[in-house]
Amino acid sequence: MPREDVKKLLRTKFMPHIWCPGCGHGIIMHAILRALADLKIPQDQICISSGIGCSSRMPGYIDACTLHTAHGRSLAFATGVKMANPGLTIVNVMGDGDGTAIGGNHFIHACRRNIGITAVVMNNNIYGMTGGQASPTTPEGAFASTAPYGAVDPTFDICKLAEGAGATFVARATVAQPAMCEQILKKAILHQKKGFAVVEIVSFCHTQFGRKNKRSRPMDNFNFLKDNSVMKAKADTMTAEELKGKIIIGEFVNIEDAREYTERYDEVIARAQKA
Amino acid sequence: MAKKFDIDIFSKWCKGCGLCIAICPKKVLELSEQVKSVPVRPDDCIGCHQCDNVCPDMAITVKERD
Amino acid sequence: MAQVEFWQGNKAIAMGAVAAGCRFFGGYPITPSTEIMEVMSEELPRLGGKFVQMEDEIGGIAATIGASIAGLKSMTGSSGPGISLKQELLGYAYIAEIPIVVADVQRGGPSTGLPTKVSQADVMQAKWGTHGDHGTIAYAPSSIQECYEITVKAFNMAERFRQPVLVMADEIIGHMREKIVIPEPGTYEIVDRKKPTVCPEEFIPYKADDDDIPPMAAFGDGYRWHVTGLTSNDWGFPTNEADEIDKKANRIIRKVDRFRDDIVEFKEESMDDAEVVVVSYGSVSRSALRAIRELRLEGVKVGHFRPITLWPFPDKEIAELSKRVKHIIVPELNAGQMVNEVERAVAGRCEVHRKNLINGELYKPDHIMSFIKEVA
Numbered sequence: 134m135p136r137e138d139v140k141k142l143l144r145t146k147f148m149p150h151i152w153c154p155g156c157g158h159g160i161i162m163h164a165i166l167r168a169l170a171d172l173k174i175p176q177d178q179i180c181i182s183s184g185i186g187c188s189s190r191m192p193g194y195i196d197a198c199t200l201h202t203a204h205g206r207s208l209a210f211a212t213g214v215k216m217a218n219p220g221l222t223i224v225n226v227m228g229d230g231d232g233t234a235i236g237g238n239h240f241i242h243a244c245r246r247n248i249g250i251t252a253v254v255m256n257n258n259i260y261g262m263t264g265g266q267a268s269p270t271t272p273e274g275a276f277a278s279t280a281p282y283g284a285v286d287p288t289f290d291i292c293k294l295a296e297g298a299g300a301t302f303v304a305r306a307t308v309a310q311p312a313m314c315e316q317i318l319k320k321a322i323l324h325q326k327k328g329f330a331v332v333e334i335v336s337f338c339h340t341q342f343g344r345k346n347k348r349s350r351p352m353d354n355f356n357f358l359k360d361n362s363v364m365k366a367k368a369d370t371m372t373a374e375e376l377k378g379k380i381i382i383g384e385f386v387n388i389e390d391a392r393e394y395t396e397r398y399d400e401v402i403a404r405a406q407k408a
Numbered sequence: 409m410a411k412k413f414d415i416d417i418f419s420k421w422c423k424g425c426g427l428c429i430a431i432c433p434k435k436v437l438e439l440s441e442q443v444k445s446v447p448v449r450p451d452d453c454i455g456c457h458q459c460d461n462v463c464p465d466m467a468i469t470v471k472e473r474d
Numbered sequence: 475m476a477q478v479e480f481w482q483g484n485k486a487i488a489m490g491a492v493a494a495g496c497r498f499f500g501g502y503p504i505t506p507s508t509e510i511m512e513v514m515s516e517e518l519p520r521l522g523g524k525f526v527q528m529e530d531e532i533g534g535i536a537a538t539i540g541a542s543i544a545g546l547k548s549m550t551g552s553s554g555p556g557i558s559l560k561q562e563l564l565g566y567a568y569i570a571e572i573p574i575v576v577a578d579v580q581r582g583g584p585s586t587g588l589p590t591k592v593s594q595a596d597v598m599q600a601k602w603g604t605h606g607d608h609g610t611i612a613y614a615p616s617s618i619q620e621c622y623e624i625t626v627k628a629f630n631m632a633e634r635f636r637q638p639v640l641v642m643a644d645e646i647i648g649h650m651r652e653k654i655v656i657p658e659p660g661t662y663e664i665v666d667r668k669k670p671t672v673c674p675e676e677f678i679p680y681k682a683d684d685d686d687i688p689p690m691a692a693f694g695d696g697y698r699w700h701v702t703g704l705t706s707n708d709w710g711f712p713t714n715e716a717d718e719i720d721k722k723a724n725r726i727i728r729k730v731d732r733f734r735d736d737i738v739e740f741k742e743e744s745m746d747d748a749e750v751v752v753v754s755y756g757s758v759s760r761s762a763l764r765a766i767r768e769l770r771l772e773g774v775k776v777g778h779f780r781p782i783t784l785w786p787f788p789d790k791e792i793a794e795l796s797k798r799v800k801h802i803i804v805p806e807l808n809a810g811q812m813v814n815e816v817e818r819a820v821a822g823r824c825e826v827h828r829k830n831l832i833n834g835e836l837y838k839p840d841h842i843m844s845f846i847k848e849v850a
Contacts, residue, residue: 149465155427163464213539242528
């Protein structure tokens with residue numbers, strides 16, 4: 134059992150959860166709950182939204198206002214929730230396929246609007262729930278059930294995508310740094326007052342991805358992520374060649390004076406009412 | 409005297425993935441025959457919480473011993 | 475003094491929504507319904523409401539559902555292709571029981587089809603467009619006055635039954651301008667969704683009252699609950715238990731079916747001694763009425779039956795009138811959609827004549843007159 138303030142945020146009757154033994158997604162849920170507990174956000178004012186997939190089963194386990202939407206659409210639902218009730222703290226969790234393939238359009242536009250939502254992309258490089266098909270983050274050459282000869286599609290860099298689309302907080306960690314995940318998530322949740330925060334957490338799926346790519350045990354993946362993570366400050370001193378295959382972790386964007394969408398919409402209301 | 413810690417593992421939630429065992433810098437934990445993590449050397453625990461934080465199943469609590 | 479305006483149908487739909495208490499609109503531009511969102515973008519912020527132009531049609535309905543979950547009366551609007559795109563999330567709103575109103579200003583299809591031309595192409599996609607079964611409530615206004623009043627009613631029904639309700643105008647009705655007398659606030663009914671009467675600890679989010687409709691809490695007002703598109707039990711959590719699935723799957727059909735008589739609306743004209751009846755809706759009914767009135771002057775015993783609710787379809791009423799008349803003519807701006815429901819209701823008791831136009835034009839009164847003369 135986790136510590137009391139974290140346990141309070143769990144619908145314990147549904148535990149143990151659906152995820153495979155050792156699944157990185159559990160590490161992420163744990164970090165999100167520690168962050169929410171530390172920030173002491175009133176439980177009734179927390180909304181956890183998700184799309185469809187392994188990642189998106191998370192809201193069911195969290196005792197808050199939870200919204201399990203349709204595949205790829207979580208951020209669009211969450212946009213409506215936030216506009217209707219800007220006081221809610223929304224943590225929107227999604228997978229790499231969910232968030233950047235079928236939901237890619239909603240993702241970039243939520244970034245552009247800079248709406249006060251914390252989007253956590255749980256990137257395990259695969260469609261896990263449907264049986265291991267290639268996703269937009271499956272590395273080139275890696276094997277998947279729909280890439281039996283190795284993935285041919287180039288991958289998305291989710292953080293660069295978010296930055297380019299206008300997110301005002303962008304950071305990355307891997308599940309091999311659980312404490313760092315928690316710290317980044319806390320900042321990203323607080324950033325909701327300033328706008329859209331994207332946290333990519335590189336997770337793993339040993340069951341569907343690992344099995345086909347010589348990393349079939351949880352620990353193989355955990356060590357892979359640990360060994361290949363490079364802090365941004367160090368990465369800044371490295372060459373592109375040296376960074377090949379590495380995962381750069383840290384904070385990439387943090388615009389302190391960004392203006393959040395629902396706040397800016399309040400100004401629209403003021404203008405309309407004055408007219 | 410160095411602080412002592414108690415590691416409580418809720419075996420109903422533990423799926424025996426072994427992440428906590430691998431991450432522990434003091435080798436406090438081992439896998440039981442029932443494929444559950446158990447603290448076998450609790451006195452060696454330094455309270456770093458790495459096992460707790462990494463547990464995907466939220467089965468571990470580390471508390472300072474009274 | 476009554477406020478009299480000269481409005482476009484799309485504007486009347488938007489203003490009716492606002493009058494019904496709509497405070498959120500999420501949408502995406504599409505001809506011929508775009509004016510609804512343009513008016514909403516102007517009117518909603520004046521009232522402290524919110525408007526968002528989303529990145530696509532799916533985003534439009536998603537944000538609308540989200541805003542409704544957070545407590546606002548919410549609306550989206552579109553036309554054929556956009557409605558096709560929204561179908562998955564229409565299904566979401568049916569299964570998760572989220573009240574929303576969807577305006578569908580119909581145009582020719584399939585696909586991009588005829589963006590600026592009239593059609594009644596969506597009658598069947600309104601009922602069967604999303605996969606799975608559910609009760610359906612869909613209205614077809616035929617005047618600007620009705621655009622306003624029906625949209626108010628659509629919100630009332632959405633809030634009462636906790637599900638999507640469609641306002642199915644067509645390109646002619648959406649873009650036509652005519653006189654409208656704005657009803658005085660207070661002279662018409664406004665329905666708000668049932669709120670839970672129990673404390674959060676005792677709240678079972680999908681436990682229905684005797685009317686098969688569960689009260690609905692809003693995110694943020696103290697009740698913590700789970701919303702999902704998965705088939706769920708009374709607690710709102712996914713289930714694979716046959717008895718729980720059975721209960722939920724049937725309830726979202728039954729809650730509409732059992733109140734069918736409260737919902738079904740239609741309008742008859744010159745039916746007392748009619749031997750020939752034209753059954754038409756939306757813009758076609760305007761031509762039909764003109765044709766019928768002219769032929770009545772010539773002594774032809776012809777009447778008109780206009781379904782105002784396309785769904786639930788007024789099948790009992792059609793069945794009744796089929797016992798009294800010889801011919802039913804069903805002119806539609808599609809290849810024959812509602813006529814299938816008419817034939818089902820008539821069950822061979824009289825002749826049903828299918829008349830269909832899919833060239834983007836409107837049936838003119840002359841056309842309808844000739845159809846009537848063929849059989850009268």
